[in-house]
Amino acid sequence: MNPENAWRHLRGLTPLSLCDWPGRPCCVVFLGGCNLRCPTCHNASLAWDMESEPLLPQARLKAFLSSRARWLSGVTVTGGEPTAVPGIGMILHEIAASGLAIKVDTNAMLPDVVEALLAEGLAQQFSVDVKGPFDQYPSLTGGAVTEAGARRSLSRVFALAEARPEAFLFRTTLVPQLSETDMTTVRGMLPAGFTLATQDYKPPRRPHALADSEARRTAGNMV
Ligand code: SF4
Structure with missing residues (x-):
């Protein structure tokens, strides 16, 4: 693994958040790149065209963490989809050297990576984005995930959450496609004892996000 490949995904830093x-x-x-093509993606340029976002040099992140770590109590790593970044472990290892706890935002479609990061202690928390009921994954992900694929991946992550409940949060973005009934279905999918957080939908920043997604769905790249 060439470390340069992982660090090329480093595309942004918000110095302080009280709500993430x-x-x-x-x-x-912020790490660029994503394995899904959600038509409602708010960060489409970061997810699908990361070269259009300025690179944040590794040294800048390191300097920031060493000067600000004492004012913070954690680092949220988001995307895009962090678990889809080749060499994500190297990035998390470098962040962990600051002594700060790490939360990874994930769509949970790469459960092997989630499991490995958890086992290696490279993330203390995963915030899992449950898109909606299993049968709506094909449309919610722009054709990137089948219903069966969603069931398979989320079942693995739900099992990890049952074993390590302190390490998982679940949330759903209230995109226009989801009804109240759908939200009840999603709550029922979660392992016992977990509650579902919701976040308001913000329309895509990039106007052709929907068109990109449609194109991919037509191409039939489901996993
Ligand atoms: S909303 Fe979908 S396409 Fe956008 S970053 Fe999240 S998982 Fe990827």
């Missing part, structure tokens, strides 16, 4: 990690003032690190 409940109860923890944190900074937010």
Whole structure:
């Protein structure tokens, strides 16, 4: 693994957020690239065209963390989809050297990566984006995930959450496609003892996000 390949995904940093990690003032690190094509994606350029976003040099992140770590109590790593970044472990290892706890936002479609990061202690928390009922995954992900694929991946992550409940949060974005009935279905999908957080939908920043997604769906790239 060439470390340069992982660090090329480092595309942004918010120095302070009071809402990304409940109860923890944190900074937010943005990694470009995503394995899904959600038509409602708010960060489409970061997810699908990361070269259009400025690169954040590794040294800048390191300098920031060493100067600000004492004012923060965590780092949220988001995207895009962090678990789809080749070499994500290297990035998390470098962040962990600051002594700060790490939360990873994930769509949970790469459960092997989630499991490995959890086992290696490279993330203390995963905030899992449950898109909606299993049967709506094909449309909610722009054709990137089948219903069966969603069931398979989320079942793995739900099992991890049952074993390590302190390490998982679940949330759903209230995109226009989801009804109240759908939200009840999603709540029923979660392992016992978990509650579902919701976040308001913000329309895509990039106007052709929907068109991109449609094109991919037509191409039939489901996993
Ligand atoms: S909304 Fe979908 S396409 Fe956008 S970053 Fe999240 S998982 Fe990827």
